[in-house]
Amino acid sequence: MALFKKNPNKIIEPVSDRVLQGFCTVIILLLLVVVGYPVVYVISSSFSSAAAIQSGRVVFLPIDPTLAGYKFVFQYDTVWLGYRNSLFYTVFGTIINMFLSILFAYPLSKSDLPLRGFYNKLIVVTMLFGAGMIPTFILKSKLGLVDTIWAILLSGAVSIHNTMIIRTSFKSSIPKELYEAAKIDGANDFKCLTSIAIPLSKATLSVITLYYAVGHWNQYFTAMIYLRNKNLFPLQIFLRTILTAGQSIDASSVSETMLQQVQDGTQQIKYALIVVSTVPVILLYFIVQKYFKKGVMVGSIKG
Amino acid sequence: MVSKRLKSKDPDLVYNQKGYAWNKFKSSWQLQLMLVLPLLYIIIFHYGPMYGIQIAWRNYRARDGIWGSAWVGWKNFQEFFAYYKWKTLVKNTLAISFYQLLAGFPIPIILALFLHVSNHKILVKITQNVSYIPHFISTVIMVGILNQVFNPITGFYGHIMKVLRQHKIISSNNYYDILSSEGAFRHLYVWSGIWQAMGWGTILYIAALAAVSPELHEAATIDGASRWKRVLHVDIPTILPTISIMFILRSGHIMSVGYEKVYLMQNKLNINKSEVISTYVYKYGLAKNKLSYGSAIGLMNSAINSVMIILVNFIANKLSDGEAGLF
Known part of the structure; x- marks a missing residue:
């Protein structure tokens, strides 16, 4: 080994x-272009003038750079409202997700937990079979969740898949002896969870937090099914009306003047909207990124 | 067995099996307490709806409640098979699903191998990070981007068509609109999905490839294996278990095409190819309030999914002696 390291150029492959x-490098370069180009195109278009987009002059970099699209986007109350609502759902939804998932995963990570087999069976059944959209809807309307924030916050509050990843992480990355030592020092299970399991599984937990948060930020179907009140709509619902405007959909969720202005050929507004609403999740990804390799790896272990 | 062992060591414990189990349960009360809330959630929101499945055999009306609605036997199921387009729905669902599986499943694996073999580390790093970005784009935005880019007049695609028309490469009245074309729907749906998922999909495989011990590669090199041979005999066998687990997980969704995106991409012109079972359940069951009818179709759908995942898992277990299965 040492020989290889000292003289990296000695061995000619x-x-x-x-x-x-x-x-392989050529293929990767191709991949970079295929994935990266549309992203660059969308970003460049959002900074270009409407006329340049219309006439097809935007090819790579912004043409006639302008912030007009962004100014337009931020002058609308609906965008602000949607942004605020989505932020609320994402923050509180993710807190609920993580709270329940950790409480669920920790006991299951103990191989000597009484009734463990029963709990596992309970989980496997839900993985194999789902009741479906309509029975779930009936249940939630019976519980009075329809048209409240709880319909959004509580839908998918525990993802079985994510819980399993956390459980595997608790189980495989923390030696049993650590818990035993803590127990002898008088720590109870709650203390073990908060002082040992959670701090030592930071990587996995941050990746799971990212998964949950992105899910909340991006979801629109639950909101479409369960919400009627415009003031509760997340950003995605407004986006859908604006971005797919012109197709036959119900345009009641945004004001008509706004829709009119968007349809008046100002393509750059749409591009600006796309950028503005995607930036938060990508930022979150870059924050969590350093934990990525370690955190994601756990998911590939069968546990 | 356990109690016997304990009996000899600790005479203070309750001796019979039942008492021992109860004691053990009691001593784990803190762990059991933690489970209360999550289990309550699972029971209410995952098992609760299962009670409502019976409306598939009833004529559900909200004011009568689930119990109060009249039994109608298999009428709701029969109604679906009497619907003249039911075959189209099933065909569309399966076609999109298999297309997605066949085209979308191998691509991340192959890309992971490319990324692993390439020795241009900086480029690999950049490509990896850039290729994750599309994964974070929401379905709504993705469809929005498709609408923008493939717009036949103002989109990127429209501009290319214009240039082609000017240079007489295609006929001057060719205004082919991908977005509303029936034939293009599947390709647009599947390949935009692959564009979004392929980079993200490589993560697991790259992690698995990096986990292989370097000694294995060194030994193979000393034995005269070329890089290509090492791909075949070291790299691919390493990721085979991961591939198998991912395949099982995917096959459980063979009957459930991601309805969010299909629903958003639908328009009057492509509906013949784009209507799938789940969007139909939403439109006729939920939006038009035919709840019993919708849940009957949904039930058949999830039943097929369950059978599929159990079947594939069974096969994977058989082929690998219990190594590759998920449960």
Whole structure:
């Protein structure tokens, strides 16, 4: 090993290997273009003038750079309202998610937990079979959740899949002896959870937080089914009306003047909206990114 | 067994099996207490709706409640099979689903291998990070982007068409509109989905590839294996269990096409190819308030999904002696 490290240039790889590696690099470059170009195009368009987009002059960088699109987007109350609501659902929804999932995962990570087999069966059944959209709707309307914030906050509050990942992380990354030592020092299970399990599983927990938060920020179907009150609508509902305007959908969720202005050919507004509403999740991703490799890896272990 | 062992060591414990189990349960009361809220949630929101499944055999009316509504036997199921388009619905669902599985499943695996083999570390790093971005784009925005980019007049696609028309490469009256074309729907749906998911999908495989011990590669190199041979005999066998688990998870959704995106991409012109079972359940069951009818269709759908996931898991277990299965 030491020999390899000292003289990295000493070993010349066979031609066939270098050809293969070169080929892979070319494919990766292609991938970068395929994925990256549409992203760049959307961002550039959002900073370009409406006329430049209309005439197709935007190819890579913004043409006639302007912030007009963004100014337009931020002058609408509906966008602010949606932004605020989505932020609320994301923050509080994710707190509920994490609270329940951790409480669920920790006891299940103990292999000597009484009734563990029963709990596991309870979970497997829900993974195999779901009752479906309509029985769930009937139940939630019976519980009086329809048209309240709770319909959004409580839908999918415990993701079985994410809980399993947290459980695996608690189980595999923390040695049993640590708990035993803490127990001898007089710590109870709650103390063990808050002082040992959670701090030591920070990587996995932050990745799961990201999963939940992105899910909340991006979801619109639950809101479409359960919400009627415009003041409760998340951003995605407004976005849908604006972005797919022109297609035959109910446009009642945004004001007509706004829709009119958007339809008046100001394409840049749509692009600006796309950017504005996607930036928060991508920012969140970059914050959590450093935990990524470690956190995601746990999900691939069968546990 | 356990109690016997304990009996010899600790004479103060209750000796019979039942008492022992109860004691053990009592001593774990804190853990059991933690489980109360999550279990309550699971029972109410996952098992609760199962009680409502019976409305598939009833004529559900909200004011009569679930119990009060009249039994109608298999009428709701028969009504679906009497619907003249039911075959189209099933066909569309399966076609999109299999297309998605066949095209979308191998791509992240292949890309992960490319990323793993390439020796241009900086480029690999950049590509990885950029390729994750589309994953965070919401369905609404994704469809919005498709509408923008593929707009036949103002979109990127429209501009290309214009150039092609000017240079007489395509005929001057060719204004082919992808967005409202029946034939293009599936391709647009599946490939935009792949665009969003392929980068993200590589994460698991790359993590698995990185976990293989370097000694294995070194040994193979010393034995004269080329990089290509090592891909075949070291890298691919390493990620095989991950592939199998991912495949089982995916196959459980074979009958459930992501209705959110389909619903958003639907328009009057492509409806013949774009109506799938789940969007139909939403439109006729929920939006038009035919709840019993909708839940009958939904029930058949989830039943098929359950059978699929159990079947694939069974096969995976058989082929790998219990190693590759999910449960």
